[in-house]
Amino acid sequence: MEFDWSSNQRELYAGMSAAVAERFADYETSADPELVRLAWKDAASIGLTGLCLPAEHGGAGLGALDTALGLEAFGHSCSDMGLVFGVAAHLLSCAVPVGEFGTDEARELLAGMAAGDLIAGNAMTEDEAGSDVGRIRTTATPSGEGYLLNGEKSFVSNAPIADVFVTYAVTDPTAGFLGISAFVVPRELAGVVVGPPLPKMGLNGCLAARVRFEDCLVPAGYRLGAEGSGGAIFQHSMGWERGCLFAAYLGLMERQLTECVDRVVGRRQFGRKISGFQAVSHRIARMRQRLEGARLLLYRACWLLDQGQPDVTAIALAKTAVSEAAIANSLDAMQLFGSAGYLAGTGIEEQLRDCLPTTIFSGTTEIQLELIARGEGL
Structure with missing residues (x-):
């Protein structure tokens, strides 16, 4: 049982994170379709729109775990989680079923989808x-x-x-x-x-x-x-989406935790750094615990996909753990930043808003719990 990344995976994450940071460092969320399309082209130029698509169609041909690592890097280094979510949904819930179940005619669309020329x-x-x-x-x-x-x-x-x-x-x-x-x-x-x-x-x-x-x-x-066979195809694509898309939220939580640590180390109240107060330091510890627990469950679910053993229970456990951790950590981040976190501009309130729908999309938490219960024979 191996828990460490391979050298190739380390290189993938570091390279992807650096490329995303370079292209999206000054990017501001926009509702203008033309500006959003330009952002998609930047994401495509890094390879994010084709991570797990076949190489013959312009993709990188990555497995589920490596695709998750790429999306985790995207979520870590891009503050616009809407863009990250949109690209991941395009790739996992649309391009994956076209690539795996499409006719030759349908698969002709894959090159454009991998290149970001066709948005799904x-x-x-x-x-x-x-x-x-x-x-x-x-x-x-x-x-x-x-x-x-x-x-x-x-x-x-x-x-x-x-x-x-x-x-x-x-x-x-x-x-x-x-x-x-x-x-x-x-x-x-x-x-x-x-x-x-x-x-x-x-x-x-x-x-x-x-x-x-x-x-x-x-x-x-x-x-x-x-x-x-549409129902089965949808469930297959949901396995990829629930497994890989939520890795982007691992990236967000990692970035968020760093911001919170910097905040509590740098802020002083009552004559000392607030990081010295147990109520603060324990909150940080809990944020790390949730993040690492969710990360292990998600990596395991993706690993099983790569082994050709898609496990409905493992995927449901991962999806639930990541979504609930993302919301809980965002609420903690708001508390640690105080009134500054409630103001637009710090990014903390935006993180909370972006995390709230994670318990709804890709199958609600209630549905995931039903799947887990069925896995126990209930």
């Missing part, structure tokens, strides 16, 4: 189908050489700037989970309607919107996998 949005969630994917109402009806898509997705990350969508629709309403199929849908197809950007509490660098399909004819070559 994951169009799964609906008003009545969040955690319960079996309640999807979007339909895909066979028509000629393709499928007519009809329905509306309520929350699609990257939608305002997306060039392509990975979506899921019902092809057989009598088959339940086995009646869902997956598709990759270029935005340029007639019948794709993207709504205005949705105002959100955080992750503002990741623009999101509703997406509607109105008799959108999708060529059969853009179906992913066999008809009816």
Whole structure:
């Protein structure tokens, strides 16, 4: 059992972290689609949009653990977690299923996705189908050489700037989970309607919107996998997303902890550094404990993916641990910074806002706990 990084992994993390810091040192979160696209091109130039995609399509061909390390470096050195989240979602919930389940026709999109020329949005969630994917109402009806898509997705990350969508629709309403199929849908197809950007509490660098399909004819070559395999494809992509995307929050927590240590060492109250107060030092210790515990669980889940042993329980444990640690540490950071942390500008309040949705997206904490319980035979 090996707990240390290899020399290649150390080089990957250090190089990626330095490159991100160089390109995003002065980057400010923007809601301007053109500026966001420019930021994506910077991320793509480092290789972040193609970490785990096949080399023949312009990707780096990395496994799950090394992909997680790259995203951890991204989260550590880029303060815009919205951008980090958007790039990771594009890669893991969209490019991965296209790469692994797409036809030759669909896989032609991968080079553009790896290069950041094509931005992808994951169009799964609906008003009545969040955690319960079996309640999807979007339909895909066979028509000629393709499928007519009809329905509306309520929350699609990257939608305002997306060039392509990975979506899921019902092809057989009598088959339940086995009646869902997956598709990759270029935005340029007639019948794709993207709504205005949705105002959100955080992750503002990741623009999101509703997406509607109105008799959108999708060529059969853009179906992913066999008809009816969409549910399994979605679960596979969620394994990668829950395992690797949350590594970015490990990076955020590492950066946040450094900021907190600098703060308490440099600030004096009652004639001494506040780091000397046990109430402060123990809070820092707890932040480190949560971070390291979450990191070990996430690395283990990714390692299992690389061994060809995707473990639903291990992934759920990791996702839950990281998301809960990120929120708890951000609340501690707010307390350690005091009123300065509540003000915009220090980045502490932004970190908290960006961490709060981690217990919701990629499957709520409640869903993860159900998966863990099932793993125990309950």
